[in-house]
Amino acid sequence: MHRSLLFVPGTRPDRFGKAVAAGADAVIIDLEDAVLPADKAVARGETLAWLGAWRGRHLGLRINSPRTAFGCADLAALAASGATGRADFLVVPKAETGVDLEIVAEALSLKIPLIAVIESGRALSNAHEIAAKASGGVMFGGVDFSASLGADLSDWDAMLTARATIAAACGAAGVPAYDVPFLDTADTDGLAMSTRRAKAMGFSGRACIHPGQVLPVNAAFTPTEAEIAEARAIIAAIEAGGGVALHKGKMIDRPVILAAERLLARVRG
Numbered sequence: 001m002h003r004s005l006l007f008v009p010g011t012r013p014d015r016f017g018k019a020v021a022a023g024a025d026a027v028i029i030d031l032e033d034a035v036l037p038a039d040k041a042v043a044r045g046e047t048l049a050w051l052g053a054w055r056g057r058h059l060g061l062r063i064n065s066p067r068t069a070f071g072c073a074d075l076a077a078l079a080a081s082g083a084t085g086r087a088d089f090l091v092v093p094k095a096e097t098g099v100d101l102e103i104v105a106e107a108l109s110l111k112i113p114l115i116a117v118i119e120s121g122r123a124l125s126n127a128h129e130i131a132a133k134a135s136g137g138v139m140f141g142g143v144d145f146s147a148s149l150g151a152d153l154s155d156w157d158a159m160l161t162a163r164a165t166i167a168a169a170c171g172a173a174g175v176p177a178y179d180v181p182f183l184d185t186a187d188t189d190g191l192a193m194s195t196r197r198a199k200a201m202g203f204s205g206r207a208c209i210h211p212g213q214v215l216p217v218n219a220a221f222t223p224t225e226a227e228i229a230e231a232r233a234i235i236a237a238i239e240a241g242g243g244v245a246l247h248k249g250k251m252i253d254r255p256v257i258l259a260a261e262r263l264l265a266r267v268r269g
Contacts, residue, residue: 001137001176001266002026003205003221004214005060009034010043013050020056022211023218028060031074032093040070044077051086060115062091066103075107089113089136094144097126101133113137115178119144124162127169138170139207142180153180156197167202176204185210195220223263231260 006024010031035043064071095116113136146153170177179198182191237245
């Protein structure tokens with residue numbers, strides 16, 4: 001589970017190390033949207049070479065969709081190079097069904113967390129199936145999703161159904177949900193506000209497209225001291241009560257306990 005996932009273009013290996021040092025919980029080298037078709041082969045080769053020498057943690061790779069020739073080439077190159085083991089997770093864009101995740105997992109013959117990106121109406125209709133196969137979680141690909149609908153990504157209400165569906169599917173599957181990047185890199189207030197709203201809906205973190213977005217996103221998804229104290233008090237009350245307890249005059253039930261445990265698990269992580 002990550003608070004922030006910072007994308008870096010696969011065409012810029014000179015920025016890979018800088019991205020890792022930017023303070024994000026994880027960095028994702030992007031071979032898909034950030035790379036023009038004519039540059040795919042070069043970006044793939046340079047990225048795999050860099051990954052071959054990588055010895056750190058919290059690094060992911062976004063391949064192209066396995067439904068495309070570029071995605072098939074990515075998988076073949078990864079399988080041949082063995083560089084997949086240098087990444088902590090793979091991001092699978094434009095996942096339409098759970099089969100997309102199965103194809104990637106079977107092609108690489110390697111157990112590695114997969115983060116699926118939901119970017120279309122068809123994908124959203126299969127959100128629960130996709131989340132069940134996406135061991136690393138699901139990311140909302142809001143830019144492509146809104147474009148496919150002719151909707152306004154900047155309008156929170158227009159994207160409410162999609163976010164709610166993804167959050168519910170991830171909750172059912174027990175995997176994290178990650179929100180779409182905030183595109184206006186200069187609007188720090190807008191970033192903070194929309195990130196807080198995503199957190200309130202059940203999202204665990206958010207993708208970032210600029211290093212300057214990392215700190216506000218991390219702050220939004222980091223439990224406050226008051227939240228930590230409250231969660232610890234709830235756990236202490238139930239442990240002292242032997243299974244039944246009151247906290248601040250209210251009965252503590254299972255959902256309250258689970259919420260407290262999730263919050264404390266994030267602190268320990």
